[in-house]
Structure formats: structure tokens, C-alpha cells
Amino acid sequence: MENMKGIRFIEIGANLTDPVFRGIYRGVQAHSDDFTQMLQRAKNAGIEKIMVTAGSANEARKALELVKNYDDxxxxVGCHPTRCKDFETDPGGPDEYYQKLLNIATNSEFQDKVVAIGECGLDYDRLYFCPKETQLKYFERQFDLAEKTGLPMFLxxxxxxxxxxNLIQKHRHRFENGVMHSVTCAMEEMERAVSLGLYLGINGCSLKTQENLEVMKKVPIDKIMLETDAPWCDxxxxxxxxxxxxxxxxxxxxxxxxxxxxxKFELGLMVKGRNExxxxxxxxxxxASIRDMKPEELAEVIYENTRKVFKL
Structure with missing residues (x-):
């Protein structure tokens, strides 16, 4: 995606395998596929590279089928905390599921396309999807993936x-870099994340409340990355x-x-409520506004942070 507008971006987190980008909502085709137009809007906005997030082995396979067709x-590759039951429900059991993730991450034909292990971590807001004990067990297992591949973690x-x-601190020696994506934490947690060498992925959800804004003002500039988490977090x-x-x-x-x-879909326009x-x-x-910085200067620092960590 060639930058034509001066400010350049690397989008670290977009759920581009979501059917809404093909016009499908809750299994129903609501409008025509506008994936190509969505990518063109990204290019026009100065986005040079996009990281497509995958939260399960099945989603990672879909992501691979997608990204291998686009240079940028x-x-x-990883298992989202709310889907960690997949390790145990896989017909081959947890070890086989782990191997599926590892095989995708180390596929020699497309290895340059896989740039991070994740999305993995913990989510106690949605324990109805997956209990805490299961999340803890298989989050730890994914540090093995990071260590074996040498890839940064998408957390x-x-x-x-x-x-x-506490788990990040316990396993910090096993991965070189990591980004805590869609960050919404309090000041103390942000400071601990930074002290552990993590980067923070900031999107619309990171900026919802005044408290969020106060935290985001204080994130060291050399630890910031940008994302949309599209189609969410507008x-x-x-x-x-x-x-x-x-x-x-x-x-x-x-x-x-x-x-x-x-x-009332119109090809070439964005869909209301679908972040891009x-x-x-x-x-x-x-x-830039809350930090009293020039957007161009902030963007360039963030671009270099991201390029360095993910080797893009």
C-alpha cells in the first residue's frame, strides 16, 4: 500500500477475516463484497501495511489464505483467551492444536507473512466463553510458540x-518483544507494562473515557503503536x-x-458502525491533540516503533 499522503501508518490489528468486510452480517448477505474498496481507503489514508489478527487455528488458516494474496x-497466529477451549475440544487434543498453530507460524512458504504470536492473553470480562483456569493454562502454552518462533507477541x-x-513477568525472558493490544488499562498497569518492555496498541477503545485519555497522555512515545481493531473500536x-x-x-x-x-449500502462509501x-x-x-504534538511527528515515531518490532 503505497503512501500517497505524507503521514504513513502500519495498522497492527485489523480483523479482516470478519465476514462484515464481505457484506455478511450474522450469516446474512446485507450488501455486496467491498473488501477491495476497504483496502483502497486504507491505502489512500497512508496505511502501508496491515496486520490481520487471528484468534484461533481456524481463523489463522483463513488469514493465511487472505494475506498470501496481498503484498502488504x-x-x-495464536489463540484468543475466549477461545482457549479449542485446545481441549480439538479432536487431536491440546498438543495437536498447539502443533496446528506452530505449523502455520512456521510454514516455510509463507513464513514472512506471520509477524506475531497472538492474539493471546487473558480476558476475565468474558469468562462465560472460557473459564479462567483454561485461559491461564493455554496462555502459558503460547509462550512456547513465541520462544520457538522468535516472533513478538500480540497480547x-x-x-x-x-x-x-504476573505471567508476562514470569515468561518475559522467552520473547523479545510484545504489544498489549487495544489497551484500556489504568495508569499503574500501563506503567508496569512499560517497565516490562511491552508496547501499547492504542485504538478508539483506548480513548473512550477521560481516565483513558489521562493514561494515554503518559505512555512513552517510544512504546506506542496504532491500530483500529476493525470492524470494532471506532x-x-x-x-x-x-x-x-x-x-x-x-x-x-x-x-x-x-x-x-x-x-442503504453504496459501493465506495464506508458502512455506518463498521470500523475500518x-x-x-x-x-x-x-x-496528538491530547499530547500536544504534531500528528506528522508522532506518526513517524510510531511507524518506526512498529516497523522495528515486527520487522516490516
């Missing part, structure tokens, strides 16, 4: 007390961040493209 799409942490950070008028979203006129079409409801990678510029401008 890359992917993660998930939701309302876990000290459990997540910036909304009800969020504390919205008043800081002061886009120059020439950037509005790039980062805040006109939308239509999916029922091109909206990463909104995150940048809010972050």
Missing part, C-alpha cells in the same frame, strides 16, 4: 487483576476522545469517510 497484508488483557502482568460522539478529533479538511475524507447504513483501517488517522489525531 501480514498476520498473527490481550481485560480486567485480569495482576494475573496477566471513535464515537459519546466518547471523551471525540472533542479532540479535530481533523483538517484535507484529512476528513481520508480518515472519516462518509458512511451509509448497511441497508482507514480510521486509524482519527486515533492519531486524538492522540
Amino acid at each position: 497484508l501480514y498476520m498473527t 490481550h488483557n481485560r480486567n485480569t487483576g495482576n494475573d496477566f502482568m 471513535i464515537r460522539p459519546t466518547h471523551a476522545s471525540y472533542k479532540y478529533l479535530n481533523l483538517p479538511e484535507e484529512k476528513k475524507l481520508l480518515y472519516q469517510s462518509p458512511t451509509r447504513k448497511k441497508e 483501517p482507514c480510521c486509524i488517522g482519527q486515533v492519531l489525531y486524538v492522540l
